Amino acid sequence: MSAVQLEGGFAHLSHDAAHAFRAALQTMARPGRIETLALARPPAPCSPAAGALILALCDTTTPIHLAPSHEDAGLRAWIAFHTGAPLVAPEDAMFALGTWGALCPVDRFAIGTSAYPDRAATLIVEMDALEAKGTVLHGPGIKGRAALSLPEVAAFQDNRRRFPLGFDCYFTSGDRLAGLPRSTHVEG
């Protein structure tokens, strides 16, 4: 296994993991908020923010689905080395990584069950750009209104209708990170 696929993990494990987790927590708790996360250097096409999320949140017990946009031998090796997470089909995934187009159709992903709504997938959506403008959001964690440059509206409105079931999303672009939990109302 060549070294270019292995470097770029957290340099200071517990410290960096804690910072990454805090960013993940903040963005999911306050939809519309954008955090910077530059602690990881995964191989292309994975962004630093997405890479840091995977390092912080994934391990041997969290199956990951790589969408076609991110189906890359180098990335697979990097994920395997740093997390040990098994790579699976969309239906079995706890996390899914890809561009929005490659992740669609998103109805393949787990939305939890009535007894265990948490047993749903978290989508890590890689974007060309991520701004706190565009689609208007309101709901838990948002004071009044917020805005986020979502790739579309309909899918997230459908998802909100399934609450308390549904998937949850992170949006990543370079070292920028935002979150969209299933509880957020997305205005058309």
Added chain:
Amino acid sequence: MYVAVKGGERAIDNAHAWLAEERRGDTGVAELSIAQIREQLALSVARVMAEGSLYDPDLAALAIKQARGDLIEAVFLIRAYRTTLPRFGASNPVETAQMVCDRRISATFKDLPGGQILGPTFDYTHRLLDFALAAEGLDPAPAPQVAAPDGTLPHVTDFLAREDLIQPEVDGPATPRDLTREPLDFPADRPLRLQALTRGDEGFVLSMAYSTQRGYGRNHPFVGELRIGTVAVEMDIPELGFAIDLGEVVLTECETVNQFMGSKTEPPQFTRGYGLVFGQSERKAISMALVDRALRWEELGEDNVGAPAQDVEFVLYHADNVQATGFLEHIKLPHYVDFQSELELIRRLRAEAQAGQAREAAE
């Protein structure tokens, strides 16, 4: 149901400070070191590793020191610490046939290949307190040594298996269920039961095993083999593309041989019980094998004679001493409101009873 109360922070801080003093004891007496506990209380260390489910002798020694020798408290500390460590993966199943044995005996075959190797056992001591040990600084003379043969020792049950006299073991899923990841749920297959037993309280498993011998369950167990020694731990490393040894551990293994009556379709065969425990933990390994065998009554087509050791829910729910003490000790927590309502109820009932008696007396 307990209730939350506030206050007592200063009392708690002061209690902890006094605990530290009590733990240390008389400062004129030398302090216990981790190395001393690890070296000289090895069997306590073994128990804490087994029930804490974490093989790390220095950590177990530290837990014993911190717990002032309370081994269940030490197990609690180890279990808690284990949750802070990431899990890299799982080993390949250990090869106990390759064990480098310190001790290896069989109660079923006198002249087994490799012989009866007693090891550093208490078995033949006379249980007389040795007051010479109270004096310190008298290191024992080096133990006698004899040229050791090369090679490993085969399992005794292999000989029975060759003649088809003992039930063969069946393989199972490569990834067994894991009590450290999911709560105990029934039906519990044999791998899950074995995990529960190996980390279960030694006293409980011993008593359950004893109960099977006293007629609560009809198995007559023979110790086919008992071995204590080191085995290598091997794991596949994806980034290397091959498996490597990660270290070695001391294990105690007990295979019991029990009778089975056969059926219309099956000729009589011996059946097995199995115990495998971290460290030198002989009593626990034998107990585990007996209870394992008792819990297999259903898959072996035997009758449930109502023995507690056959009741899988009773055995597995009560085997874990951290769970047990957790619920037991919770009754120390404030239950003031519950009790207050009990108190008022009992007073009212007594008042009504006395009023009733007074009325009857008047009539």
Added chain:
Amino acid sequence: MSVTDHAITARQARLSTLAKAPAARLCALFAAYAPDLPAHEMLRAPEIGTVMLRGRAGAKGAPFNLGEMTVTRCAVRLSSGAVGHGHVQGRDKDAARAAALIDALCEDGQVSAIEAAILAPLRAEAEALRQARATRAAATKVEFFTMVRGDNA
């Protein structure tokens, strides 16, 4: 065995020796061999974790979870590009780093020197410990006497 198989077996053997070595001894031998650490980059900073050990029911049957063991692991890349992996039993980050560097230096062509300076001494010491236990165990092997019937001898 092909050249690759031989290389793998050799690497397995040295990684096994390093994994089982007493941490302090491993670090001391490595410090003596390479007082100045070779230039390297961390692929994986030393990390303490666990490995779940498995046994088999009846030593041959279905696998079951026996309990976890502490392990420390590390991965490095030398400036030459050689990659080394270190896994040591227990909780010692310095030992894991030393093991990874030793593995990398071996991959980088220093096998003979390291064999002489580090691996052979570790193996010899482990073998001596094993022998000390094996000879004591052998001394506790029971020699049964058969009871001879007949006249009092």
